[in-house]
Amino acid sequence: MDAAFVIEKFILVAVIFGVSLLIAMYSTYAERKVAAFLQDRLGPDRAGPFGILQPLADGVKMFMKEEIVPATSNRWLFMVGPGLAMLTACIASAVIPWGSPIAIGDRVISLQVTDINVGVLYIFGVVSLGVYGVMIGGWASNNKYSLLSAIRAASQNISYEIAMGLSIIALLLLTNTLSLKEIVAQQHGWHWNVLYQPVGFLIFMVCAFAETNRAPFDLPECETELIGGYHTEYSSMKLGFYLFAEYINMFISSAVMATLYWGGYNYPGMDYVAATLGTTWAPLIGTAVFFLKIFAFIFFFMWVRWTIPRFRYDQLMNLGWKGLIPLAIANIIVTGVVIAIVEKF
Amino acid sequence: MSTQVFYLVATLSILFSLMVIFAKNPIHSVLYLILTFFTFTVHYVLLNAQFLAVVNFIVYMGAIMVLFLFVLMLLNLNKETEPAKSPVVKIAAAIAGGCLIVTLIGSLKAVSINSPLSLQDPGLGLVENLGKELFGPFLLPFELSSLLLLAAMVGAVVLAKKDHTEEA
Numbered sequence: 001m002d003a004a005f006v007i008e009k010f011i012l013v014a015v016i017f018g019v020s021l022l023i024a025m026y027s028t029y030a031e032r033k034v035a036a037f038l039q040d041r042l043g044p045d046r047a048g049p050f051g052i053l054q055p056l057a058d059g060v061k062m063f064m065k066e067e068i069v070p071a072t073s074n075r076w077l078f079m080v081g082p083g084l085a086m087l088t089a090c091i092a093s094a095v096i097p098w099g100s101p102i103a104i105g106d107r108v109i110s111l112q113v114t115d116i117n118v119g120v121l122y123i124f125g126v127v128s129l130g131v132y133g134v135m136i137g138g139w140a141s142n143n144k145y146s147l148l149s150a151i152r153a154a155s156q157n158i159s160y161e162i163a164m165g166l167s168i169i170a171l172l173l174l175t176n177t178l179s180l181k182e183i184v185a186q187q188h189g190w191h192w193n194v195l196y197q198p199v200g201f202l203i204f205m206v207c208a209f210a211e212t213n214r215a216p217f218d219l220p221e222c223e224t225e226l227i228g229g230y231h232t233e234y235s236s237m238k239l240g241f242y243l244f245a246e247y248i249n250m251f252i253s254s255a256v257m258a259t260l261y262w263g264g265y266n267y268p269g270m271d272y273v274a275a276t277l278g279t280t281w282a283p284l285i286g287t288a289v290f291f292l293k294i295f296a297f298i299f300f301f302m303w304v305r306w307t308i309p310r311f312r313y314d315q316l317m318n319l320g321w322k323g324l325i326p327l328a329i330a331n332i333i334v335t336g337v338v339i340a341i342v343e344k345f
Numbered sequence: 346m347s348t349q350v351f352y353l354v355a356t357l358s359i360l361f362s363l364m365v366i367f368a369k370n371p372i373h374s375v376l377y378l379i380l381t382f383f384t385f386t387v388h389y390v391l392l393n394a395q396f397l398a399v400v401n402f403i404v405y406m407g408a409i410m411v412l413f414l415f416v417l418m419l420l421n422l423n424k425e426t427e428p429a430k431s432p433v434v435k436i437a438a439a440i441a442g443g444c445l446i447v448t449l450i451g452s453l454k455a456v457s458i459n460s461p462l463s464l465q466d467p468g469l470g471l472v473e474n475l476g477k478e479l480f481g482p483f484l485l486p487f488e489l490s491s492l493l494l495l496a497a498m499v500g501a502v503v504l505a506k507k508d509h510t511e512e513a
Contacts, residue, residue, distance in 0.1 A: 077376075118472060121399040128407025132379075135414055139372060147418060154415040158408060178472055 004107075012113055016093050024247035025055040027298060031247075034302040062240035070233050074140040081137025082234065082241035088133060089248035092126040095119040096255050097181050099265045099287035103279040111287065112181055119180035120168060123256055127164070127211055131157040133245065134213075134220060138230035149229035152313065153220040156210055159320040160217075164207035166328035167200045170335045171260060184264035189271065192263035199331045201261040203324050208257060210320070212249040215305035219313055254297035258290060265290040347391055354391070358384040371417050379410045396472045 029044065029051070036043025044051035069078055099111035116122055131153050138150025174196055175183045187193055194201045210217040221229030228234075231242045258264060265286035274282040311319070361384060364377040382405045389398035430438075479487050 116395065118395050118399045121396075121403065125399055125402040125407055128403055128411070131411055135411070135418070136376070139414075139418055151415060151418050154411050154418075158411055158415075161408065 008109055009113060012109075012111070013094075016098070016113065017090065020090060020093055020248050020251060021244075023251050023294075023298075024244055025059070027247040027250060028058065028243070029055045030298070031302050031305075034299065035306050038303070038306045059240070062237050065236040067236040067238070068233075070142060072142045073233065074142065077136050077140035078233075079238070081133050081140055082238045082245070083133075084136060085130070085133025085245035086241050086248070088126055088130045089245040089252065092123055092252045093255070095122050095180050096252075096259055097184050097264060099290060100283045102283045111283070115179055115181045118178045120172065120178045120183070120260070123180075124161075124165060124168065127253075128157070128161055130211065130249065133242070134230045137234070137242070138220075141230070141233035143233050145226045145228075146230050146232050149220045149222075149226050149232075152226075153213065153230065156213075156217065156219060156316060156320075159317060160207040160210035160324070163203055163320060163324035163328050164211065166325065166332060167203040167207065168260075170200045170328070170332045171197050171204075173332070173335050173339055180259055184259055184266065187263040187266050189266060190263070190268040192261065192266070194261040194263075197261065197331075197335070199327065200335075201257070203328050203331065204261065205257060206319075206324060208253040209301070209304070210316075212253055212301075213246060214250065214301055216308045216311050217316060218310060219316060222310060250298060250301050251294065254294045254301070255290075257297055258293040262293050351388075351391055354384050354387045358388070372414070375410060375413045375417060378413070379406055382406045382410065396475050 032054070033043040033051075035041075044054040047053035047057045069075060094113040095116060097110075097112040097115075101108045101110045103109075134153040135150045138146040138153070141147075171193060172178065174193065175186055177183060177186075183193075209215075213220055220226075221231070223229075226232070231239050234242060265283070267286070267289045270282070270286065273285055276282075277285070358381060361377050361381040365374050365381060368374045368377055382401065386398045386402045386406070389395075389401055
């Protein structure tokens with residue numbers, strides 16, 4: 001392990017972390033602008049041109065607010081909760097290939113922090129840990145509504161994880177590998193997995209909405225029933241962390257969906273571009289395409305939030321257990337049969 | 346280097362397992378248990394069993410412990426509601442535990458540490474090899490255990506259904 005390699009990875013980690021935070025920050029702005037657009041309003045437009053400095057103003061506001069730790073709460077866990085939410089939101093980005101390797105001079109730099117051979121499962125594991133921040137925070141608040149929200153989050157997370165796992169299995173039948181790098185490489189040009197696994201993608205996307213606690217599945221923070229949900233007792237930047245973690249989760253799950261199903265950094269005509277621009281600039285265009293896809297997904301998340309009303313809790317469970325799981329199993333069987341037939345003939 | 350890491354992680358495993366038992370609050374116990382499972386994951390990685398590591402991570406840390414927490418939060422157990430055991434039970438438990446430790450020490454004494462255990466095939470724990478092993482030589486036990494799990498699942502659903510009709 002030479003020093004250049006360590007420095008290179010360190011820079012990559014720092015950049016990914018910074019970009020995640022920046023995108024999460026501007027997602028809050030985008031969310032309000034999209035909501036405004038969908039509701040025929042203007043949205044935030046006071047801070048800077050087009051309200052572009054709004055996230056900064058919000059951040060400063062969050063930091064300046066009084067910090068309250070409830071007297072009856074479990075102090076230590078109360079503080080761990082938001083930290084854990086941020087941690088689990090950020091670590092999933094380590095295995096996502098952000099672009100094809102870039103050649104600078106005679107050095108080839110991989111735009112993936114680490115290519116572990118169980119990348120898909122790693123993402124899945126991190127997703128399943130994501131609920132701990134909510135659960136611990138909700139329990140430590142020592143508030144009935146927070147506790148109810150924590151319990152809802154746990155059951156929702158567990159339920160939708162199953163359907164998500166099953167939808168990934170159907171995908172893995174096609175890819176024959178668990179490494180995200182290879183999964184993306186297989187989708188060269190326009191051979192995107194969504195063309196072969198449309199049902200699997202649909203299930204995965206619905207589950208991603210549920211796992212990130214986004215509307216229409218944001219029952220853990222259902223204001224009409226639970227005040228603020230698990231973050232009722234939180235104030236100042238601890239609250240900010242919870243809200244922020246949700247946007248990072250949204251960013252990461254968009255990236256995962258784009259990687260697994262929508263070809264990652266691949267796009268039609270990439271061979272021509274690679275031949276024309278060389279190995280330094282072509283990968284950057286691929287990365288730009290990848291981010292375009294991510295932004296499209298983030299927009300979709302917001303679009304859905306401001307279009308579809310929140311589910312009722314029993315509807316959520318019915319959809320998860322009686323709708324998505326049987327559908328995912330059927331998808332696996334059909335995929336398996338088709339693969340067997342194709343291989344035979 | 347991996348030996349030092351092993352000793353560090355092993356110490357942490359033992360420490361966290363002890364904390365599981367000694368923590369007064371059941372929720373704290375579960376949280377320490379999660380940390381214990383995390384150290385197990387690190388052990389699997391050290392043994393180059395990446396698939397097992399990540400499955401341990403997903404299943405135990407991500408799913409089973411969430412359910413534990415879920416149940417504990419639902420019951421809302423705490424120090425005050427914990428029932429006090431009678432002295433007879435405590436003595437019986439101490440004797441049973443003592444017997445177990447004697448047995449364990451007795452069996453461990455027979456193991457001699459002559460050379461550090463080395464893996465015959467470092468790639469054994471990788472997904473591909475594990476899959477080939479499971480669906481090759483160990484196909485029957487694998488399928489049987491999956492049948493067992495299916496039976497348990499169906500049983501749980503049947504029990505839940507039965508409750509439902511009685512209420513209605």
